[in-house]
Amino acid sequence: MTLKGYKDLPEGGVITEKGNSALYKTGEWRSMRPNYYPEGCVHCLICWVFCPDSAIKVENGKMLGIDYDHCKGCGICARECPRKEKALQMVKE
Amino acid sequence: MALEIKQVAMTGNEAVANAIKQINPDVIAAYPITPQTDIVQFYSTFVANGLVDTQMVTVESEHSAISATIGASAAGARAMTATSSQGLALMHELLHIASGFRLPIAMPVVNRAVSAPINIHCDHSDTMAALTTGWIQIYGENAQEAYDNMIQAVKIAEDPRVKLPVMVCYDGFITSHAVENLVLLPDEKVKEFVGEYKPTHELFDFDSPVTFGPLVLPDYFSEIKAQQAEAMLAAKEVILEVAKEFEKMSGRKYGYFEGYKLEDAERVIVVMSSTAGTAKAVVNELRAQGEKVGLLKPRVIRPFPAEEYVKALSGAKVVGVMDRAETFSTQGGQLFTELRAAFYEAPERPLMRNYIFGLGGRDTTTAEIRKVFEQLKQDQERGSVDRKVTHLDVRV
Ligand code: SF4
Ligand code: SF4
Numbered sequence: 116m117t118l119k120g121y122k123d124l125p126e127g128g129v130i131t132e133k134g135n136s137a138l139y140k141t142g143e144w145r146s147m148r149p150n151y152y153p154e155g156c157v158h159c160l161i162c163w164v165f166c167p168d169s170a171i172k173v174e175n176g177k178m179l180g181i182d183y184d185h186c187k188g189c190g191i192c193a194r195e196c197p198r199k200e201k202a203l204q205m206v207k208e
Numbered sequence: 209m210a211l212e213i214k215q216v217a218m219t220g221n222e223a224v225a226n227a228i229k230q231i232n233p234d235v236i237a238a239y240p241i242t243p244q245t246d247i248v249q250f251y252s253t254f255v256a257n258g259l260v261d262t263q264m265v266t267v268e269s270e271h272s273a274i275s276a277t278i279g280a281s282a283a284g285a286r287a288m289t290a291t292s293s294q295g296l297a298l299m300h301e302l303l304h305i306a307s308g309f310r311l312p313i314a315m316p317v318v319n320r321a322v323s324a325p326i327n328i329h330c331d332h333s334d335t336m337a338a339l340t341t342g343w344i345q346i347y348g349e350n351a352q353e354a355y356d357n358m359i360q361a362v363k364i365a366e367d368p369r370v371k372l373p374v375m376v377c378y379d380g381f382i383t384s385h386a387v388e389n390l391v392l393l394p395d396e397k398v399k400e401f402v403g404e405y406k407p408t409h410e411l412f413d414f415d416s417p418v419t420f421g422p423l424v425l426p427d428y429f430s431e432i433k434a435q436q437a438e439a440m441l442a443a444k445e446v447i448l449e450v451a452k453e454f455e456k457m458s459g460r461k462y463g464y465f466e467g468y469k470l471e472d473a474e475r476v477i478v479v480m481s482s483t484a485g486t487a488k489a490v491v492n493e494l495r496a497q498g499e500k501v502g503l504l505k506p507r508v509i510r511p512f513p514a515e516e517y518v519k520a521l522s523g524a525k526v527v528g529v530m531d532r533a534e535t536f537s538t539q540g541g542q543l544f545t546e547l548r549a550a551f552y553e554a555p556e557r558p559l560m561r562n563y564i565f566g567l568g569g570r571d572t573t574t575a576e577i578r579k580v581f582e583q584l585k586q587d588q589e590r591g592s593v594d595r596k597v598t599h600l601d602v603r604v
Contacts, residue, residue, distance in 0.1 A: 121431035121438070126371060127310035128432045129409045130419035 329569020
């Protein structure tokens, strides 16, 4: 994302777009990342329940992987995953 | 067109309360503190008597008073509050928020010493401690100027190029509580002058919702501050435009400062607010004896119009800057250090010395001002100042 200059920013740092926090890539802060191995996953969605950043992608009741643009690498998903050895593992970025 | 002149006898606070009545803001948050209290007290009677449309919110502290004002302003209302001394100090963190949010709040600050020791009388330590909060600061000498500045402040603050809060400062008790003759403008003239408030963003605009006060990290914080600095620069121009328009309506002239017998003055006192009135009397006296003395009374110090001050003082040989607050830098008061810095690039610099005076309401009479002019004269003859910073009229 190219950063705007001060003349192009709304006055006083006001946010004028709805829901634009999705554009903010908090994933850039990460030092550890959860690696997902679909073969070991039982789709219990515990990771989805626990992720504080809504970074677990789910469709039709199936775990699809991690949204690395917003995953901060806190490791909660990997800790709570009942199949942690096989499905989710934290590795260094 | 001749104006209908309404001459009245009022205290400074009553005059300012009347200015606010004519401005008729949407919201006022009120909390009492001496010597500001009777502004909001007068105003509450206006509200009770149905003379204004203002929603008056009584709160439990100045921290809440400015918070409520900020909230109302962000919601899209023309909102105000008033304070003094510890009250302004208690507001401090919110002062940065009002300017950071770019909310055009016009707030009277009746200058009073900040504790300790506890004291209820005038000095400028309250507003001097708020110089870096991003507020415009305008000072008035008497009730008339306080009234006029209050009306101009709204227009300056709300100008789309500015959108910054403004402190309208005048001296506690000396100006706030003494009854003076002054001229009020007709209600409809003030209404027309300040116009309708058009917020840039408002929380209550549900068609285009906004968020005020989001987290801004290192990638954008500097840009937001640069915007504020640019707005402060724009205020320099707007202050003069508004003054011109005000003069057209009222016949009363305003600028960044008032120069009094400055043209050929060799010895000049720089002093703000009510003491400037005392200094004028001494200038008149000494001028009658053929002394080339003058006065510069700063009105605007945020933004700080450095070049204009330098130009106004360029003919002087010795300048005595009088500060009504300590900075404890040991290098003099705020006005002194900023004026001195302004002269850094000037090809010719007058001798400059500083007087810290009138703290905690200590009377500064014509006798003290005369003493200052005498010392300036000795400095001029000697070609150097014998002391950079003097605490005026202090017993040893
Ligand atoms: S918690 Fe583990 S097993 Fe359950 S859906 Fe998430 S990755 Fe798959
Ligand atoms: S590491 Fe944290 S932020 Fe990333 S997906 Fe797992 S729980 Fe969510």
